[in-house]
Structure formats: C-alpha cells, structure tokens
Amino acid sequence: MSTATEARSEAAVGRLHDASLGESLKFVATGLLPSLARGLFKPRRGAMKRLTALDMDTRAIRALSEIRDKHGGDGARLLGGRLAVLWGAGAIREVLDNSATDYASDGGAKAKGMCHFQPDALTVSRGADWRDRRAFNESVLAYSERVHPLADRFLSVVEDEVARLRIGPVLEWDAFEGLWDHITLRVVFGDHARGDQELTGLLAKLMNQGQRLVGVGEPTDDYYELYGKIERYLADPQEGSLLSLVREAPQSDRTRVAHQVPHWMFAMRDTLGANAYRALAVIAADPSLCARVREELPEGGELLEGVLHEAMRLWPTTPLLARETTRDLELGGARLAEGTQVMMLNVFNHRRPEGIDDADRVVPERWMGDNPTEYRFNHLSNGTQDCPGGPLVLLLGRAVLARMLSEWSFKLVEPSLPAGGDQPTMLDFFAIRFEVEPR
Ligand code: HEM
Known part of the structure; x- marks a missing residue:
C-alpha cells in the first residue's frame, strides 16, 4: 500500500477511546450476553421469546448510545483493552477489509461452538486455509456471477415446493421452516435428498450442542454420522445440485x-428461512407496500429484494460480528494487543448509524439502484469475509416470497407491525402468525 493510501485510510478511521468499567459491564450485560443466550448461530425458541419480552436489544442500543454519546469517535476499548466495540464506518471497514488475516473470526465463543460440528468451515478459518476454502465456496456458490449457473433449476425447485405447500387458514413458522427444509435439501444435495430429514436433524442436534458450549470436545457418533452422510452424497452428486x-x-x-x-x-434452511418469514410479515403489515410488491409479480423484482434486505437489516440474524486480532495492531489511534476481541453489534449499528435517516423504518429504496457500500449495515457482512452466499440468498429469498404472494393473500395476525412507521427493535420470527387465503 502506498504511503498516500495509508494516510487516507487511517484518516478515515475515527478515534477509539477507553470506556469505564461500569460502561464496559453494561455493554457486556446488554449486548454480549443476550447474543449468547439467543443462540449464537441457531436461535432458540424459548430464549427468543424471553429476550423479546424483555426488549433486550433496546437495552443494548441504549447502553451503547450512552457510550458513543460520551466518547464519540468510531468505537471504544472496554475492560482495560480486552475488548473493543465499533460503531464508526471507518473503523468497521478497516476491520472487515482485513478480516481472516489481521482480524480473525476463528476465536471466541461462536467459533468454539461451531467447531463442535464444522471445525474446518470457512467461517472459522484464517490465513492460507481461509483463502483456499474461500475460493472453493465462491466457486460453488457463484459469488461473483450475476446469476447462479443453476438458477433455473433452483427456481423450479422453489416453484414445485411452494405448489406442494398446504397452508391456510393460518401460516405458522413450523410450516414455513418445513418448506425451507425441502428447498435446502434439493438445492444442496439434489431431489433424491428431499426426504432426508435425518440429515437436517443431525445437524440441528449438533448445532444445539455446539451453542450450549457444554460437552463440546471430542467428535460424537452424530458428528461421524453427519459427515458419513455428506460424504456419500458427495461421492455421487446429483445433477443440478450445489454438490454437482x-x-x-x-x-x-x-x-x-x-x-x-x-x-x-x-x-x-434456518437463516434465510427466518429472514424471508420476517420479510413476509413486513409486506403483509403494510397494504401500500404489498400493492407495490404485487406489481412486480410473478417474478418479484428490485423492490421485493429491497424489502428482504430491510428485514435482514432491521432484525439481523447475526446480531453481532466478532473478530480477534492476530497480532498487536493500532486502530483509531488505540493499541489493540494480539487476542483483543473486536465486536460490531449489528443490532446497534443497523438502528443508530449516525447521519442515516429513518434507520428504524422499512426503506427498500436503500438497496435499489447503485448505492455505495455502507459498512455499518452487516446483515450479509462486508469486506473480505462477506457472505459468499449473498447472491443465492437474494435469488431464493425473492423467489419464495414472489411465489407465495402469487398464490395467497396474507394478513399478519401477530405480532403487529406499524405500516410505514418505526419498526420494533425485536421481531421473534417463531411467533409470527398469518391468516392466509388463496388468491
Ligand atoms: C439470509 C441468509 C443469510 C444471511 C443473513 C447470511 C449472513 C452472513 C454473515 C453476516 C456472514 C459473516 C459472518 C461473520 O463473519 O461472522 C456470512 C458468512 C458466510 N455465509 Fe452467509 N448468510 C446467509 C445465507 C447464506 C447461504 C445461503 C450460504 C451458502 C449457501 C452462506 C454461506 C456463508 C459462508 C460460507 C460464510 C463464511 C464466509 C467467510 O468466512 O469468508 N450464507 N453470512
């Protein structure tokens, strides 16, 4: 990097100040611990209900707003420098653009829990391993292509699965989850895997154990069974599947x-399913938005995609991005020792970004047309370790929503969401219920 570029990128990072012990503990109690309780990578039904009743994310937003108002800059060092929390676009960009090298995602509780079921996954890799696995993932997921080479087949899977869906007079989460279970098995493994709920069940069981962080250690029988099954599918990949x-x-x-x-x-199955379900709630709650989205049917277009982005932004399924410094570094004039945990609390950054209007409202236009990357909106993350499944998310998410809106009319029964107004900080997707009528 040239000196001029270095100076420019350093200038773009605001300062990191030291927060007091009281402020640090408040952040840990309202921002960090609830993220663990919710479920690090698979939200738990009971915990979601309790945390939503307590409106925990509003408490985290309040605590972090106080810290930011007092100290300013791009973030703060907490607990004597063991932890840093970032809210400024410059500092977040610096970290995410150097992710998997200077700032690794393979430390901390999330990585420990994930190692129980996917110890060599891309998301918990760094350095040369990460580069190798990233290239592999980007290739299969067609990250850089405008349209996935298997898009036509995936869209026909969606069409078939929505046609098979038996819903009405109500729609609840379990039915929607079942839809995504079938779509996922057919897209990843092929049509012959459609009924292999043993496979998704095994993974769900291991994920639940992993995020309880107890008994995590030696691989279990379930672990070997899961990978045995995946290896068998890999040995005989079905045409039209990701494995092919x-x-x-x-x-x-x-x-x-x-x-x-x-x-x-x-x-x-889980993350995209939950986000698409919330997007459906947003559309059903707002008749004028719903009418505009319907104008784009049967395919669904830019507006529907914008609504999906907004649902993901407003209620990020990754409430917090965590990185660990791999060496002694300087960020925003502050020294971060090797091993410092760097946190970006999406539930705060997505709702209180300084200088951005209407962050509590659904504004699909934010994602329509050519807008510069906003490094504080990280529902799909940004920088080197951004979501390589992003294009697939938009393809499949949009297709499912478009097919469902073509087949049925939806009335949001609970919870209530304000049409065009400020959205609640939390939206428990397990609790969303619709009344449904064929169109
Ligand atoms: C709505 C659905 C999805 C959301 C909201 C989402 C969000 C994210 C986020 C926030 C990250 C960064 C996590 C971190 O660094 O801590 C990520 C990484 C990743 N996502 Fe997604 N994702 C979604 C769907 C998918 C799908 C469908 C796939 C693949 C089929 C996928 C594959 C990955 C992979 C492999 C990574 C790790 C990237 C790396 O570490 O370089 N995601 N995703």
Whole structure:
C-alpha cells in the first residue's frame, strides 16, 4: 500500500477511546450476553421469546448510545483493552477489509461452538486455509456471477415446493421452516435428498450442542454420522445440485470439502428461512407496500429484494460480528494487543448509524439502484469475509416470497407491525402468525 493510501485510510478511521468499567459491564450485560443466550448461530425458541419480552436489544442500543454519546469517535476499548466495540464506518471497514488475516473470526465463543460440528468451515478459518476454502465456496456458490449457473433449476425447485405447500387458514413458522427444509435439501444435495430429514436433524442436534458450549470436545457418533452422510452424497452428486459443482471448484488438501457443506445447509434452511418469514410479515403489515410488491409479480423484482434486505437489516440474524486480532495492531489511534476481541453489534449499528435517516423504518429504496457500500449495515457482512452466499440468498429469498404472494393473500395476525412507521427493535420470527387465503 502506498504511503498516500495509508494516510487516507487511517484518516478515515475515527478515534477509539477507553470506556469505564461500569460502561464496559453494561455493554457486556446488554449486548454480549443476550447474543449468547439467543443462540449464537441457531436461535432458540424459548430464549427468543424471553429476550423479546424483555426488549433486550433496546437495552443494548441504549447502553451503547450512552457510550458513543460520551466518547464519540468510531468505537471504544472496554475492560482495560480486552475488548473493543465499533460503531464508526471507518473503523468497521478497516476491520472487515482485513478480516481472516489481521482480524480473525476463528476465536471466541461462536467459533468454539461451531467447531463442535464444522471445525474446518470457512467461517472459522484464517490465513492460507481461509483463502483456499474461500475460493472453493465462491466457486460453488457463484459469488461473483450475476446469476447462479443453476438458477433455473433452483427456481423450479422453489416453484414445485411452494405448489406442494398446504397452508391456510393460518401460516405458522413450523410450516414455513418445513418448506425451507425441502428447498435446502434439493438445492444442496439434489431431489433424491428431499426426504432426508435425518440429515437436517443431525445437524440441528449438533448445532444445539455446539451453542450450549457444554460437552463440546471430542467428535460424537452424530458428528461421524453427519459427515458419513455428506460424504456419500458427495461421492455421487446429483445433477443440478450445489454438490454437482464441487468437482470443478478449486480445491486442495486444505479445503476439507465436506466441512464446507453444513454451513450451506443451515444458512439456507434456518437463516434465510427466518429472514424471508420476517420479510413476509413486513409486506403483509403494510397494504401500500404489498400493492407495490404485487406489481412486480410473478417474478418479484428490485423492490421485493429491497424489502428482504430491510428485514435482514432491521432484525439481523447475526446480531453481532466478532473478530480477534492476530497480532498487536493500532486502530483509531488505540493499541489493540494480539487476542483483543473486536465486536460490531449489528443490532446497534443497523438502528443508530449516525447521519442515516429513518434507520428504524422499512426503506427498500436503500438497496435499489447503485448505492455505495455502507459498512455499518452487516446483515450479509462486508469486506473480505462477506457472505459468499449473498447472491443465492437474494435469488431464493425473492423467489419464495414472489411465489407465495402469487398464490395467497396474507394478513399478519401477530405480532403487529406499524405500516410505514418505526419498526420494533425485536421481531421473534417463531411467533409470527398469518391468516392466509388463496388468491
Ligand atoms: C439470509 C441468509 C443469510 C444471511 C443473513 C447470511 C449472513 C452472513 C454473515 C453476516 C456472514 C459473516 C459472518 C461473520 O463473519 O461472522 C456470512 C458468512 C458466510 N455465509 Fe452467509 N448468510 C446467509 C445465507 C447464506 C447461504 C445461503 C450460504 C451458502 C449457501 C452462506 C454461506 C456463508 C459462508 C460460507 C460464510 C463464511 C464466509 C467467510 O468466512 O469468508 N450464507 N453470512
């Protein structure tokens, strides 16, 4: 990097000040611990209900707003420098653009829990391993392509699964989750895997154990069974599935191909399912938005995509991004020793970004047309370790919503969301219920 560029990027990072012990503890209690309680990578139904009743994210926003108002700059060092929390676009950009090298995502509680079921996954890799696995993931997921090479087949899977869906007079989460279970198995493994709920069940069981962080250690029988099943599918990949693209993808001994697959499964089935369900609630709650979205049917267009982005932004399924410094570093004039935990609290940064209007409202236009990357909005993350499944998320999410809106009319029964107004800080997707009528 030239000196001029260095000076420019340093100037763009605001200062990091030291927060007091009281402020640090308040952040840990309202921002950090609830993220652990909610479920690090698979939200727990009971915990979501309790945390939503307590409106925990509002408490985190309040605590962090106080810290930011007092200290200013781009973030703060907490607990004597063991932790840093960032809210400024400059500092967040610096960290995310140097992710997997200077700032690694393989430390901390999330990585420890994930190692229980996917110890060699991309998201918990760094350095040369990360580069190798990233190239493999980007190739299969067609991260850099405008349209995934298997898009037509994936869209016909969505069409078939929505046609098979039996819903009405109500729609609840379990039915929607079942829809995504089938779509995921067919997209990742092929049509012959549609009924393999044992596979998704095994992964769900291991993920639940992983995020309880107890008994996490030696691989269990379930672990070997999960990878045995994935290896069998990999040995005989079905045409039109993601696995059929594995052979052509760049790979080496470092890649650990089978270990990349569970992330695709839960990110599509659980994460995308939850986000699409919330987007449906947003549309059903706002008749004028719904009418505009319907104008884009049967395919669904830019507006529908913008609504999906907004649902993801307003209620980020990754409430917090965590990184660990891999060496002694300087950020915003503050020294971060090797091993410092660097936190970006999405539930705060997405709702209180300084200088951005209407952050509590649904504004799909934020994502329409050519807008510069906003490093504080990280529902799909940004920088080197951003979500390589992003294009697939938009393709499948948009397709499911468009098909469902073509088939049925939805009335949001609970919880209530204000049409066009400030959205509640938390939206428990398990609790969303619709009344449904065929169109
Ligand atoms: C709405 C659905 C999704 C959301 C909101 C989402 C969000 C994210 C976020 C925030 C990250 C960064 C996490 C971190 O650094 O701590 C990430 C990484 C990742 N996502 Fe997604 N994701 C979604 C769906 C998918 C899908 C469908 C796939 C694959 C089929 C996928 C594959 C990945 C992978 C492999 C990474 C790790 C990237 C790396 O470490 O370089 N995601 N995703």
